[in-house]
Amino acid sequence: MTVYLIRRFATMLLTLAVISALVFIIINLPPGNYLSNQIAEMRYSGEASGIAKAEEMVKQYSLDKPIWQQYFIWLGVMPGPDGFTGLLQGDFGWSFELGRPVAEVVGETAWLTVLVNLSSLLFVYVVALPLGTIAAVRANTWIDYAASLIGYIGLATPNFLLALIMLFYGARYFGIPIGGLMGHEYEGAEMSWGKMQSILIHLIVPTIVIGTSAAAAVMRRLRANLMDELNKPYVETARAKGVPPVTRIIRYPLRMALNPFVADIGNLAPQLVSGSVMISVVMSLPTIGPILLQALKSQDIFMAGFILLFVSILTLVGMLISDILLTLLDPRIRLSSARREA
Amino acid sequence: MTIQPVHFVGPDDEDVEVDRQSLDRADFDAPTRVLVWRRFKRHKLGVACGLFLVALYAMLPFMEVIAPYAPNTLDEDNIFAPPQGLYLFHDGKYVGLHTYPTATVYDADTGLVKPVANTTDALAVPVLTTCGETYWLLGLIESRFHLICPPEGGALYLLGSDRLGRDVLSRILHGARLSLTIGLIGVTVSFAIGLTLGGIAGYFGGWIDATVQRAIEVFRSLPELPIWLALSAAVPVNWNSLAVFMMISVILGLLDWPGLARAVRSKFLALREEDYVRAAELMGASPGRVIRDHMMPNFMSHLIASASLSIPAMILGETALSFLGFGIRPPSVSWGLMLNDALNAGLGALEIYPWVLYPMVPVILVVLAFSFVGDALRDALDPYS
Numbered sequence: 001m002t003v004y005l006i007r008r009f010a011t012m013l014l015t016l017a018v019i020s021a022l023v024f025i026i027i028n029l030p031p032g033n034y035l036s037n038q039i040a041e042m043r044y045s046g047e048a049s050g051i052a053k054a055e056e057m058v059k060q061y062s063l064d065k066p067i068w069q070q071y072f073i074w075l076g077v078m079p080g081p082d083g084f085t086g087l088l089q090g091d092f093g094w095s096f097e098l099g100r101p102v103a104e105v106v107g108e109t110a111w112l113t114v115l116v117n118l119s120s121l122l123f124v125y126v127v128a129l130p131l132g133t134i135a136a137v138r139a140n141t142w143i144d145y146a147a148s149l150i151g152y153i154g155l156a157t158p159n160f161l162l163a164l165i166m167l168f169y170g171a172r173y174f175g176i177p178i179g180g181l182m183g184h185e186y187e188g189a190e191m192s193w194g195k196m197q198s199i200l201i202h203l204i205v206p207t208i209v210i211g212t213s214a215a216a217a218v219m220r221r222l223r224a225n226l227m228d229e230l231n232k233p234y235v236e237t238a239r240a241k242g243v244p245p246v247t248r249i250i251r252y253p254l255r256m257a258l259n260p261f262v263a264d265i266g267n268l269a270p271q272l273v274s275g276s277v278m279i280s281v282v283m284s285l286p287t288i289g290p291i292l293l294q295a296l297k298s299q300d301i302f303m304a305g306f307i308l309l310f311v312s313i314l315t316l317v318g319m320l321i322s323d324i325l326l327t328l329l330d331p332r333i334r335l336s337s338a339r340r341e342a
Numbered sequence: 343m344t345i346q347p348v349h350f351v352g353p354d355d356e357d358v359e360v361d362r363q364s365l366d367r368a369d370f371d372a373p374t375r376v377l378v379w380r381r382f383k384r385h386k387l388g389v390a391c392g393l394f395l396v397a398l399y400a401m402l403p404f405m406e407v408i409a410p411y412a413p414n415t416l417d418e419d420n421i422f423a424p425p426q427g428l429y430l431f432h433d434g435k436y437v438g439l440h441t442y443p444t445a446t447v448y449d450a451d452t453g454l455v456k457p458v459a460n461t462t463d464a465l466a467v468p469v470l471t472t473c474g475e476t477y478w479l480l481g482l483i484e485s486r487f488h489l490i491c492p493p494e495g496g497a498l499y500l501l502g503s504d505r506l507g508r509d510v511l512s513r514i515l516h517g518a519r520l521s522l523t524i525g526l527i528g529v530t531v532s533f534a535i536g537l538t539l540g541g542i543a544g545y546f547g548g549w550i551d552a553t554v555q556r557a558i559e560v561f562r563s564l565p566e567l568p569i570w571l572a573l574s575a576a577v578p579v580n581w582n583s584l585a586v587f588m589m590i591s592v593i594l595g596l597l598d599w600p601g602l603a604r605a606v607r608s609k610f611l612a613l614r615e616e617d618y619v620r621a622a623e624l625m626g627a628s629p630g631r632v633i634r635d636h637m638m639p640n641f642m643s644h645l646i647a648s649a650s651l652s653i654p655a656m657i658l659g660e661t662a663l664s665f666l667g668f669g670i671r672p673p674s675v676s677w678g679l680m681l682n683d684a685l686n687a688g689l690g691a692l693e694i695y696p697w698v699l700y701p702m703v704p705v706i707l708v709v710l711a712f713s714f715v716g717d718a719l720r721d722a723l724d725p726y727s
Contacts, residue, residue, distance in 0.1 A: 011559075014556075015559060019560060019563070019564065022560070022564075026569065026572045026576070027572060029572075029573070030575060030578070031578075152710060152713065153706075155709070155713060156709040156710040156713065157706055158658050158665075158705060160662065160665060160681075161681075161702045161706075164699070269563075270562070270563060270564065270566060271565075271566075274566045274567035274568065275567075277567050277568050277571075278567055278666070281666060296572055296575040296668075304572065311565045311568050312564060312565065315563050315564070315565050319563055
């Protein structure tokens, strides 16, 4: 088990290393960056002092070096000139557009991003588990059809449209606050009970919007898996022995069908993170989504690079958790990996 | 005298057993595609959705004829015009296809200016005539022919007009071109990558397999939308709209292949052990021939089913990208771009002019249709189950 965990963690770090290289290539794909654009602009308008300052920046963040050197400096394995130490040493770089360190900008929003993603993940499971089970047990009844209908709508509606629809009706009929993640009076305030409540209420709509399509997919898969299990002879035996219906379903078939369900966390993570970026832009949530968009538009490369890396780490951690849960849940996986190691 | 049991018997020379077997044989000998088709037809919803999609794609080259306006025709007199109706009867009399012009009326209750159809004067709507600017049908025929034209001296906005007075219906119809083809191109790209890499990994195994599997893992763990955004942000600003469109569809396909490659790989691993594959290899067939002629036909059908399920994801991807302003660029039209335009008008405007959100209806319909067809296909492609 321990060996398995260590190996699993090592592959994750390796994947992360590859992803960091990919991310760095991607953000450097468009020619130029925020600074070089700025310099060109100032040269056009003849601001000599600004140019000197910007060029100093270029030197400090070694943007004049070959791309592979830039990558290693950014990563932090190669010493940068003038005190830029790189990611591994906790220096996430400088946002040229905002004129603040990346860590400072992202730091405020990172935990809200994690919060939004976690709550959507919870929503997916809380909704999909009972609905999928009921749909399978009562297959081909109106409950099943209703659940499928909701599932298909969730699958086909782009989630930003769902967000727009919720924006209208949530505010109009339920009085749920829309947009932002907390009341205005709490922005920048210290954490308090009131702020907590405000955040929780504001979380409702984004959670539903981000989670719906994933919940629909998971629900359909759980239904299919559970239906396969329910047709097996051991269920029949349990029924013949007089095991009450609820126990009969939960005891074994549901546990069997739960495996792919847990494995889905891994598949869901990228989807949920993508969704949260999108929804944050539409509903103007103070997560990293809107910042990423702005950084990409203005070619603020350290900002964009760090955020891309951050969302990738989120998905990787999601996958790691799902793998660990799977080994805990399923003795077969646990034992087979133990046997292989022995 | 014994009583004969009553039997329904045919002519003396008929052998019942042979007859029954021949009935079964017809089923067993039927080519796979007949069996597949037979099963597919059982899914009524799938067939209906398939027909809907075929009709939609068949319409694409002729959108100029079907749409009453060109996609970028501006009309500053009719900004945010509400949808107009088409009617046949005026004052209880049949007067032919006509519509009513829109007049703005002050509503004393709400204090807002409200558009109201002026039902006193009917404007005849010409059908199957020429109007508007000339266009090139299929790039070959110069024409001004339209199925339906705006009335003389009036406008025809069946689904309303947007913030620049462009006809929403015409833009939806023209936008269908990019929105619907982007999925096809994206799937082709993802297919090419997935088939090649998955096939190589599954056929050769060893370190190639290990490498490809690592690559699959890396790409699978990338959150799609942020990476799409970053890649589309890299598309140069000065490219023309066709190049941008091609690039966006390639970008959409670039992240979609891991699932496919994985499926291909596992199929290859299973099929490689089959006797007929070994036989072909022993007879000296090259790897290319073994893959193409012996293995491919066995799993192509599954791939097609999975492709039909990943097209809707790409259509949604395009919509999302364009909606965020990173996808298709004007003057091209796509459904996502229209929604982006709608949002630019402001959230408050959406409440007063809900028709600018109509492009989401075709998005939902097409995605649903592809999902149903894909499900039916997947079910049908297992004819022996």
